Amino acid sequence: MMVRCDTRLDPLRGGTELHFAFYRDGRTVRGYNVSDTYRVQSAHLEDSGNYTCEVRTTSDTVRKMSDGLYIQIHEISAPEIKVTPSRVIEGGEMTVRCDTRLDPLRGGTELHFAFYRDGRSVQGYDVSDTYRVRSSQLEDSGNYTCEVKTTSDTVRKMSDGLYIQIYVTRDEPSLSFSVTQAHSSLPSNAAAKAAYSIGSMSTVTPSVAPPLCTKESPELFNHSVGYMLLEDAQQFEGYNDGSQVEEGS
Template identity: 65%
Template sequence: MSFFLAIVLLSLNVGKFGGAIKPVVTFTPNWRNILYYDDVTLTCDVPSTVPEEPRTYHWYKDKRLIPGDQQNLHIIGSSVGRDRGDYQCQTIGGDISDPVFLDVIYNELILQRPPSAIYEGDPLTLRCHHRRLYDVINTKFYKDDQEIKSSESDSTFHIPNITRSQSGRYKCTKRIHLYDRTNVVELSDESFISVKEIFSTPEIKVTPSRVIRGDEMTVRCDTRLDPLRGGTELHFAFYRDGRTMRGYNVSDTYRVPSSQLEDSGNYTCEVRTASQTVRKMSDGLYIQIHDYMIMQNIIRLVISGFVLSAAVCFTYFHNKW
């Protein structure tokens, strides 16, 4: 028995500290696109659930092993051909990270964006980045050709909690002095920002589909969380005819142990992230609680009416013949 238990514990440890470990590659500064002379540091972030211990790291570029065995990989004075590509990292006995693309661009100015996917509720910062040699006169940002910011000193544009409606084509322009400060030119770059849905609009579902008075009724607030944001904590609230039946809770179900006629009504639910940056309301679903005795009486009346009609018809035709 002790040998079997040891095998089980060993397999659990392998699952926990082996293939289940999936690090994440992050950039400092946190941009997916850089100019060809920029420096950048890549970090292999390992989930905090793994015990702290000395680790050896492997780094990959475009699925090929590259030099480096530390948690950080420094790229200094990057070049387009050498450093542009997909980066991944791995610890000994752990899983390999998802690839993160570093775009090294040979240009005078770029609109920089974060390397990871952008979801509703996320903060978003864009940066209008130029070569160090130039003096900037003015920086402007546009969304779908509409100016949204103009500044003489600030090269960034920030959205605290982005929404899906803010997806679109973003552009920045800079008026700069060239080397001799006598010539002024305007440079520009643009990028399409697509904001992903972190969870779907909820839908009210009830079990059983036909609720009889006295039944246990379960109302569920059904939504789908994006797998890449599977660790996001959601909170659920339930309403009947606009009145709160249960405040925000991590459970997506609302139960009525013994439903009564007064539990009938129009039910809705609302889902929000724990940070309260994203919230969505379901459409209403009218739930009717049926009274079994009333149903029985109705059935009896229908049957009695049918029997009476049959008797009248039989008597009528019998007398006629």
């Protein structure tokens, strides 16, 4: 970055020597010097600010301060690493790209790119922002990062990591089987009869006969006896043969 303090000196004072000083946000960034230019070899974001310059005569009898000029340093954005295709199959081609957005005001800035897997370089600095693997293998899996820098090497930016997995495809196993029908050792007629017999037997529902009572119930017997005695007694009490017995006889 180059900042110049431009002043027009009256032709009648063409031989007057002037000294220049530069300030950023009111603080001196370069003291008085015969050069009217302030240079920053590698501008960074913190170099942004409101710049002014002051000019004076060598005798310090005249001083003039410029108006302020705000200078914004446009930072190179951190790159983003991308992979194509999103799912990489073993043996397939893989393309890793280091995507960075450069400010339009710095469109002419040349950038160089480098790629790393698990912290180890897989492609050194080059103007290409792409790293290609023609035939991906399982060992190509890993955490990928990329770094971008200016040709002057004054600015470097590293991307975040992106883990890329190489997938191995295998044919799914299939299971086949056959069933062999078992043959009966019985002759066909005997087997048919046996099947019929088994079928007939299966239709019979067995039943259990209730047990026979071989002893009379005591309650029933006693009740019957009691009933008969009561009836006999009633008949006996009602029997009248015509004879009467007097009291005291």
